Amino acid sequence: MDAIRAEGLVKMFDGFTAVDRISFAVEEGELFGLLGPNGAGKTTTINMLATLLRPTAGTALVAGVDVARDRDAVRRAIGIVFQEPALDGRLTGRENLEFHTMMYGLGKAERRRRIDEVLALVELTDKASTPVDKYSGGMKRRLEIARGLTHRPKVLFLDEPTLGLDAQTRRHIWDYVRKLNKDAGVTIILTTHYMEEADFLCDRVAIMDHGRFVALDTPSRLKDILGGDVVSLELEGDATAFRDAVGRLDWIKRAKLHEDVLSLTMEKGERRIAELVMMAQQHGVAVACVNLHKPSLEDVFLHFTGRPIREQEAGPSERNRAMIMHQRRRAA
Amino acid sequence: MRIHWTAIYVLWKREMIRYVRAKSRIFGSLAMPIFFLAFLGLGFRRMPVPGMGGGAGYIGFLAPGIIGMTLLFSSSMQGMSVLWDKEFGFLKEIMVAPVSRLSLVLGRIAGGTTTSMLQALLIFGASLVLGFRFRGPAALPFALLFMVLISFTFIGLGLVFASRMKDMQGFGIVMNFIIFPFFFLSGALTPLENFPWVIRALSYVDPLTYGVDGLRGVLTGTSALPVLVDLAAMGGFALIMLVLGAYFFETSEGV
Numbered sequence: 001m002d003a004i005r006a007e008g009l010v011k012m013f014d015g016f017t018a019v020d021r022i023s024f025a026v027e028e029g030e031l032f033g034l035l036g037p038n039g040a041g042k043t044t045t046i047n048m049l050a051t052l053l054r055p056t057a058g059t060a061l062v063a064g065v066d067v068a069r070d071r072d073a074v075r076r077a078i079g080i081v082f083q084e085p086a087l088d089g090r091l092t093g094r095e096n097l098e099f100h101t102m103m104y105g106l107g108k109a110e111r112r113r114r115i116d117e118v119l120a121l122v123e124l125t126d127k128a129s130t131p132v133d134k135y136s137g138g139m140k141r142r143l144e145i146a147r148g149l150t151h152r153p154k155v156l157f158l159d160e161p162t163l164g165l166d167a168q169t170r171r172h173i174w175d176y177v178r179k180l181n182k183d184a185g186v187t188i189i190l191t192t193h194y195m196e197e198a199d200f201l202c203d204r205v206a207i208m209d210h211g212r213f214v215a216l217d218t219p220s221r222l223k224d225i226l227g228g229d230v231v232s233l234e235l236e237g238d239a240t241a242f243r244d245a246v247g248r249l250d251w252i253k254r255a256k257l258h259e260d261v262l263s264l265t266m267e268k269g270e271r272r273i274a275e276l277v278m279m280a281q282q283h284g285v286a287v288a289c290v291n292l293h294k295p296s297l298e299d300v301f302l303h304f305t306g307r308p309i310r311e312q313e314a315g316p317s318e319r320n321r322a323m324i325m326h327q328r329r330r331a332a
Numbered sequence: 333m334r335i336h337w338t339a340i341y342v343l344w345k346r347e348m349i350r351y352v353r354a355k356s357r358i359f360g361s362l363a364m365p366i367f368f369l370a371f372l373g374l375g376f377r378r379m380p381v382p383g384m385g386g387g388a389g390y391i392g393f394l395a396p397g398i399i400g401m402t403l404l405f406s407s408s409m410q411g412m413s414v415l416w417d418k419e420f421g422f423l424k425e426i427m428v429a430p431v432s433r434l435s436l437v438l439g440r441i442a443g444g445t446t447t448s449m450l451q452a453l454l455i456f457g458a459s460l461v462l463g464f465r466f467r468g469p470a471a472l473p474f475a476l477l478f479m480v481l482i483s484f485t486f487i488g489l490g491l492v493f494a495s496r497m498k499d500m501q502g503f504g505i506v507m508n509f510i511i512f513p514f515f516f517l518s519g520a521l522t523p524l525e526n527f528p529w530v531i532r533a534l535s536y537v538d539p540l541t542y543g544v545d546g547l548r549g550v551l552t553g554t555s556a557l558p559v560l561v562d563l564a565a566m567g568g569f570a571l572i573m574l575v576l577g578a579y580f581f582e583t584s585e586g587v
Contacts (some may be wrong), residue, residue: 008475050428086421090350102342132351147425316464 001064003028003155003187004049008058011044018044020211021058026152026189026204031181033202034191035297036048040193041211042161043045043083046157049189050080057187063154076104079153081144083160083191089133093143096132097150101269104151111150120144123175138169145176149186156180158190162197174201194298207301219297226254226295226303229269233262233276242283335438339431343439347410351447358451361409365402365455369394372521373462381523392554393439395459396547397520397541399452403482404518406451408568410444413576415500433582437491440581441574444487445480452479466551471556474550474559481566482543486514495580518544522557539569546555
């Protein structure tokens, strides 16, 4: 059975289509990523799967249950860590977990055991009696991840789990997420707009833009679409003969000379640099500078949408779009 | 729809923990009713109040009014606490729980009623210190009944507003244009007989009018309407507002 199966999922907010007919399936035990810029519809997708928003059209099964039909059964099967903190700051860490486990109907002994267990997992045992208001951002996040686990969900949703955290905390959270997925076998769906995060964590990634999926595959296969690494050589002297010679090699996929920079696409670029420099010398051109670029999901995004993800985020119209999305989300 | 008792209990318990921890909030919300009681009660001490027999004086008239006011403010705030939870994100945690929406509403009402009853009882105690005398312990169960009904009514009203408002911005408007008129129209401070008929007509659609009048009836033995009429009206309002509040909360899309 698939952990998630969505077909033709649509969400519209007063005529604005936030999620536009997406279909996908997530296997049990998979770590699945939704990658895209702000306002791409990632959170809206998760909110529909978590029964917080009703889909305008389409169907979705979570743990085999239809999200529109039996919302309570879906709610029992899932855990969710929201983008913005959803903790009660006046309560202590333990009280927040206590609240959660009671809402999920766990018995007293079971509650104690599991709360101690998850607190240890996220290393908050000694902060358990401190009011959450006094926690740092990273501690809050860890507590929320712990909370999402106390009722042993089959599927865990993480909405931008490391947004706004420092590099060290982010690394920590990545480790927890991996551990959970591999050791405890929890199916995890996470959204992110950090390329490295999706690349590092996810078994498969769906790239989302303007409410649609533009690509869906494993990170390595997505990067393979680009044909491999790019080695750029800055040359001195007439490079046309060299370019033609290199272009005839069977392991070179593309050779492009732009002014005095020759860009070559190949696999395992780091193993070819020495050979290329030698060939250049044989053709009477000097190499002033060598640059090796490994393709990232960033390049994949660029390849599919024609825009870099960061630039899009910073553009004023996109920022407005993201803000409108944010307000809509709050209003809904 | 199923009722999840543990969920109701834990929502109630959370409210209690928050109430006890927010000491400044407790004192802050008690200050205004105590000032009203002290300054109006002492200032108008020698003023005869039409319709108040038994030499109870203005404090006898005022104290039930201020108890009603305390219930009005704290209950509608409690109803609106949904908005706070929305603002601080905690509402999402509540909304994804596998618990019937009815249980969520009942949990809120349980927590809200308890805290506003505590507030009202503290004010009741303060009024005794300031010279208020009531008819004796036999009146207390009836007074508590009226207090619970007032509480239910305005928690229900608070839920209706909270379910349809997006954020805290509309909060001040609701306070100024809805909650305060309820207070002034109820006759908590002044006898209704002195109002022009237009205002008096409005007073009779204000639930708090019956609550305050009923409290006065059971505590001091003097009321403008028969206590049973007050009780019936108050019971009706409480029922209607609870159903409306629950309905609005359940049908709001939540997050």
